Amino acid sequence: MLKFKIKKVKRGVAVALIAVTLTTFFPFDVVHATQSTQSTINDLQKKKSDAESELNELDSELVSMLAKVDELESSIADTQAEIEENKQNLADAEAAVQTQYDAMKVRISYMYENGQKSILEIFMESGSISDFLNRVEYASSVYEYDRNLLENYQATQSEVQALQTALENDMASLKSQQSEYQAQTTSLNTLISQKSAEVADFDTKLAAAKEKAAQEAEAARQAAAVAQANAAAQRNAAQSSSNNSANTSSGNNSGSTTSGTTETVSANPSGSVSGSAVVSYAMQFVGNPYVWGGTSLTNGCDCSGFVQAVYQHFGYLNGGRQTSGSLCSVGSAVSYDNIQPGDIVCYAGHVAIYAGGGVIVEAQSTKAGITCNRSVTCKPIVAIRRL
Numbered sequence: 290m291l292k293f294k295i296k297k298v299k300r301g302v303a304v305a306l307i308a309v310t311l312t313t314f315f316p317f318d319v320v321h322a323t324q325s326t327q328s329t330i331n332d333l334q335k336k337k338s339d340a341e342s343e344l345n346e347l348d349s350e351l352v353s354m355l356a357k358v359d360e361l362e363s364s365i366a367d368t369q370a371e372i373e374e375n376k377q378n379l380a381d382a383e384a385a386v387q388t389q390y391d392a393m394k395v396r397i398s399y400m401y402e403n404g405q406k407s408i409l410e411i412f413m414e415s416g417s418i419s420d421f422l423n424r425v426e427y428a429s430s431v432y433e434y435d436r437n438l439l440e441n442y443q444a445t446q447s448e449v450q451a452l453q454t455a456l457e458n459d460m461a462s463l464k465s466q467q468s469e470y471q472a473q474t475t476s477l478n479t480l481i482s483q484k485s486a487e488v489a490d491f492d493t494k495l496a497a498a499k500e501k502a503a504q505e506a507e508a509a510r511q512a513a514a515v516a517q518a519n520a521a522a523q524r525n526a527a528q529s530s531s532n533n534s535a536n537t538s539s540g541n542n543s544g545s546t547t548s549g550t551t552e553t554v555s556a557n558p559s560g561s562v563s564g565s566a567v568v569s570y571a572m573q574f575v576g577n578p579y580v581w582g583g584t585s586l587t588n589g590c591d592c593s594g595f596v597q598a599v600y601q602h603f604g605y606l607n608g609g610r611q612t613s614g615s616l617c618s619v620g621s622a623v624s625y626d627n628i629q630p631g632d633i634v635c636y637a638g639h640v641a642i643y644a645g646g647g648v649i650v651e652a653q654s655t656k657a658g659i660t661c662n663r664s665v666t667c668k669p670i671v672a673i674r675r676l
Contacts, residue, residue, distance in 0.1 A: 323505040330498045337491035344484040351477045358470045365463045372456045379449040386442040511662050517646035564631020571599045571642050571650045577659045579652045592640050595652035605676050613640040620676040635672040
């Protein structure tokens with residue numbers, strides 16, 4: 290009974306250790322940061338949408354204003370043409386008035402300066418009284434005609450002058466309106482430039498926020514993979530400790546000096562090492578760079594250099610430089626159904642260490658570096674080896 294209680298205590302410690310590991314490595318802060326960044330993205334998108342709506346309204350106002358400016362400029366051109374035409378009409382009217390006045394003045398001067406003599410001459414030259422009266426009436430008609438014509442010319446001149454004044458007033462009003470439209474157009478263009486810059490600024494901030502969100506999501510994914518792998522390693526270590534305790538208890542009860550079991554993992558020249566220890570050690574270097582032909586876990590290594598360097602820490606693979614091909618034949622073969630953390634997983638041209646939880650820890654690529662986020666079945670498996 291006492292031995293059974295000891296076994297339960299050890300299992301309880303193992304479970305507690307796993308719980309602590311999950312709490313330590315699960316990326317709550319990263320998840321919260323990602324949610325905060327997404328909230329920032331949503332806020333920026335709303336502000337950008339509002340700014341774009343305002344920009345569209347300003348564009349519509351500008352189009353309407355430009356149409357008014359075009360119409361006003363057309364009116365100004367028409368009014369200017371009327372003014373020029375009226376100036377010519379006024380000049381013609383003034384010339385006609387002056388011409389008629391000069392002719393009338395000559396005739397009046399002749400008639401009134403010569404006075405009775407002209408009438409006497411008319412009378413003496415007349416053949417009869419009827420002829421005399423006709424000549425006098427003719428002179429009066431000429432005078433009356435000249436007077437009426439002059440008055441008509443003067444009236445036309447006054448009308449043309451009044452029209453000229455009205456046209457000039459219209460032109461002044463149009464010019465004033467044109468100045469107002471130009472000021473409004475300038476103001477609208479300024480607002481549009483400012484709003485366009487505001488939209489562009491939102492685009493820049495959105496791009497930065499989305500990049501940050503992508504980085505945080507990748508960090509969360511990698512942290513979750515690390516937590517999952519560590520949890521799997523801890524579970525395996527706890528199970529191994531529990532099994533060892535059970536075997537020890539059984540051996541003590543029977544009085545035997547041997548464990549009575551045969552280990553399937555090769556012995557380490559300097560002592561045994563568990564797969565969970567291999568995984569825990571390998572996890573320390575996640576995020577470090579990938580370097581072709583490299584063997585440094587800190588400064589850079591490739592896939593085979595990573596596996597060899599990790600196992601060399603525990604006294605394995607101390608011979609010559611290993612490759613992904615040569616690692617296919619080290620240790621003993623393991624089936625996929627029996628894969629355990631620490632096993633070497635070989636692919637065509639690539640090699641990794643199984644981290645548990647269905648993922649591998651590996652020197653993935655020059656772009657990704659050392660990672661622990663890909664599935665063990667991300668590629669067709671060529672071999673699984675256990676040292």
